[in-house]
Amino acid sequence: MSYGSTTSACRALLQRDLSLVWRQRGDALNPVLFAVMVVALFPFALGPEPTMLARIAAGTVLVALLLAGLLSLDALFRSDLEDGSLEQLVLSPHPLALLLACKIAVHWLTTALPLLLVAPLLGELLYLPQPVLPVLMVALVLSTPLLSLIGAVCVALTVGMRRSGMLLALLVLPLYVPVLIFAAGACNAAQQGLPVLAPLLWLGAGLALALVLAPLACAAALRISLS
């Protein structure tokens, strides 16, 4: 009779979620397609002048990835809620925050990571200046997990609600603004040849904080909205 360790619970959860994503790998491409399309709309909307597009490239890529991430958030707990797996997770005696951290990690791996991989391509579409690209990538690497973590807390609050899409956006975006400010700040500094370290360090600090607090908040929020 073994009650199983918390490590093995996390491992089982990671394994299950990854194999679920693998079974539906088509769906995982959707956020990428969405981001590509949002970015592709801008040359149509603003006209095709390269200098102007280059000026706005980093910011637009950031906004597009942020919106794509936002729209994919809704799926974080939906299927688990619908088939009752979420109840089983909440009922498990292992620390819920840890289990949720695993789920958030898988979500980041399967939606944000593909977005990170296409980011250089998106930059290229908008003539992003070469020297800005590495800074943009570092900013994205730091900010996308942060966005996933913050978003997860808000999703946990709206889980089980009908028509939650728009409400979720309303809840999440104000909290995304500071992240965006720092990420864009770094890119703009790079574009103007200024030092970029300070905003990136702020992002890193925010990420460290969120890594600790967000899963706990997410667990608390989930308990509230499941009751």
Added chain:
Amino acid sequence: MSYGSTTSACRALLQRDLSLVWRQRGDALNPVLFAVMVVALFPFALGPEPTMLARIAAGTVLVALLLAGLLSLDALFRSDLEDGSLEQLVLSPHPLALLLACKIAVHWLTTALPLLLVAPLLGELLYLPQPVLPVLMVALVLSTPLLSLIGAVCVALTVGMRRSGMLLALLVLPLYVPVLIFAAGACNAAQQGLPVLAPLLWLGAGLALALVLAPLACAAALRISLS
């Protein structure tokens, strides 16, 4: 024993949908909030310089309204599908295309019209040059119904599908691109002091065509996806 005229059927439908919106007037604000937030993200992402923001203002407002409209599309038939009203509509002996046109009209009135009303505010947020505003407004007046009509056909195709959100976006966005090109073309021409009539006339022609064809296509698509 009266079988009721088609006019009275349309009137009843309009009345019901409007009172539904009135009952949930909070929800009707959501697309507006979303658009405001998307527009508000850009100054953060690009930095607050007024000249640069003014340059991209019209295009960004167009893209934001387009995305907000896109996200609100999903709700067009969802509640009617879920409670069986859609079946009753399809079963009614009145021309389905006409009834759907009424539904699309209500959708436009309650999501696009508020967006139109905040468009000047959004422009102001991005320092849209004064002379461009009227052109932008005319372009929006012509293009938002067009977007609603095109969108409705795509929603009708995906109605009843689970996780239709992303798929819908993929279906709709390519169709929205031509509309966006003409609307943005008019605004860019206005910004450079060039004549704006030609793209607006194209938009008008597209709208006239869509007003006739889209409800028919929508009815056909709906019949297909309900069977």
Added chain:
Amino acid sequence: MNPLVLWFHKLGSPPYFYRFAGRLLPWFWGAALAGLAIGLYGGLVLAPADYQQSDAFRIIYVHVPSAWMSLFIYAFMAVNGFIALVWRIKLSETLAMAAAPIGAAFTFICLATGSIWGKPMWGTWWTWDARLTSELVLLFLYLGVLGLHQAIEDRRQAARAAAFLALIGIVNLPIVHFSVNWWNTLHQGDTVKLFGPSLIDSRMLWPLLVMAVATKFLFAASLLSRARVDLLELESGKDWARQIALAEERA
């Protein structure tokens, strides 16, 4: 038990609070209206024109009290939300949720009057500076709290979820307040100081302080009347609520 603790305990019971708030309300409304009248008269008529801004500075008498209230009410909401989450006190849930629309109204006033003031002073309705932006984010936070509260069917669960969100959003408060110190912006720095000399003429200052007190009373009055109605709705199955409905019917 300590009589004060006992009284707090009693206050937590909805019927007692309903009656107690009902007795306080006329006084609060009276104080609020009198304060507004005196403050506006002092600010618009008695105070001298500013040497830099001439009469445009008079917007201060609505802008600054509203700005202060927008922050104060958010803090009030978050504190009550915290109490509601930890100790599950129904009155705190009700107070937190009743405060949200009032706070949203003051935030809206702050934004609207600020941008009206900005047009003559800065030559633009809006800039993307830190204080203005964080105040806008505050409005969205209020709206998010209201939206979440409305979207959940069970009233108490809704209140707890919205209170949780309010708690998360509290990080924005210091940003709003200190943004002028952290970033150099167009917006005015702190001019009124609680400790130490204020930077403005006392004839300009006193109406501002009166307005600040009056808006506090206005908030208290509106909060109590909202909380009363919400409790009545929340407890509509209980006996005391029925009795009040009956009494109103007879009246």
Added chain:
Amino acid sequence: MNSPIPLEAPPLLEARGLAYLRNDEPIFGPLSFRLGAGEVVLMEGDNGSGKTTLLKVLSGLLQASTGTVLLNGEPLTLARLSHQVALLGHLLGIKGELSPLQNLRFAIGLGGLRSGITPHQALKSVGLEGYEDVALRQLSAGQKKRVALARLLLVPAALWLLDEPYANLDREGITLVNRLLELHAMRGGAALITSHGAYAYTSGTPRRLQLRGQEAAA
């Protein structure tokens, strides 16, 4: 086949060799039957035997894979739906946000109004007097079903297709449904109803239609 109308007049509803395939698998086999004025037919079958699907085909929501549906002798197609048919499905087609009265007004606008009855009277006769202006989502499942039944009373359809009308109803509600069916039959209407057998229409001996796999007969 004991239909009370003369044979030369076309029956209210006639199915000829009706079958429905999904993914090329038959849901219900070729099926022929007639339903005359004044008749109530009870359709029986296991879970998943195709009862709901048959009702949808008969109403015109789905197109039969083979065979035709004749209504008063004329074929029913997607392009030619009729005021003569009223369907009450698993989903009731009413809005939780609106009141019963608003819901019924909409149904009348869409489907027409039978003479000699008003929405208020219909609500009264299904036992919902006093609930005219309550939002529907505050009513219980059984009360919602009653609103949907009131709709049947109001619209001028001669053929009722009812999918499990007894579900969610208490004893009183079940007798109400039976009373409505009797009244409808007496006025010359016809009805085809499905049920899991528990609380079937019992006045007189209703004809039964067995729907079990391929071998179905009227």
Added chain:
Amino acid sequence: MNSPIPLEAPPLLEARGLAYLRNDEPIFGPLSFRLGAGEVVLMEGDNGSGKTTLLKVLSGLLQASTGTVLLNGEPLTLARLSHQVALLGHLLGIKGELSPLQNLRFAIGLGGLRSGITPHQALKSVGLEGYEDVALRQLSAGQKKRVALARLLLVPAALWLLDEPYANLDREGITLVNRLLELHAMRGGAALITSHGAYAYTSGTPRRLQLRGQEAAA
């Protein structure tokens, strides 16, 4: 109260003055009962009488408005959930995209493994031998339920809370559930099950818990 354990040992499950309010309306009234090792209790009540809600409160998913739940004499709180409880609700908590084996492996990771049994054996004993690697969505509703029952066999929980375990199962499945319950009781486990009465646990005479409005008793 015929509990087979000595009175001084705390019962496996004890509810003291348990009540749950939703929007301030009581869902079930104050309720006190005990459940000892080796007991199977059948809970009965009308639709909407609060059976599911009671099970959720007992498992710790919902927090009782008043009263406490004691598990082996210690209070159960959201922060202190236990390996001793397994809940099988209306929703089975299994993934349609994965195979039965994958689903069971996940359940073991989360809840632990009872000694002396493997996932393969559990699947065999619920009659799903040969279906180990089929995607679950290709199974019928009854087969899905069997996978969920196999989970109960695997995890080391002493208290089973089963919400309508007989639903969707054919005759054979029903006897399977009864066999599992007997086995579990014999091994010193306990179970609280709900049912609409049709196919209740019949071996021995199970204790019954009536849940009707306020007046409920063990």
Added chain:
Amino acid sequence: MSEFVSMGGYGGYVWSAIAIFLVTLALEAAAPLLKRRRVLRELRGRLRRARKSNEENT
């Protein structure tokens, strides 16, 4: 007086700010009164229904 209204040329700004302040707060104060009427109406409807079902039962 007209000098007071014109506010040294800033009249439009000052008075519209004051108007926004007063109107918003007036609406805000009116909201609970309206809601109170609705809640009381619902409560009375509830009472009436309870009374009716009592009469039917007895």
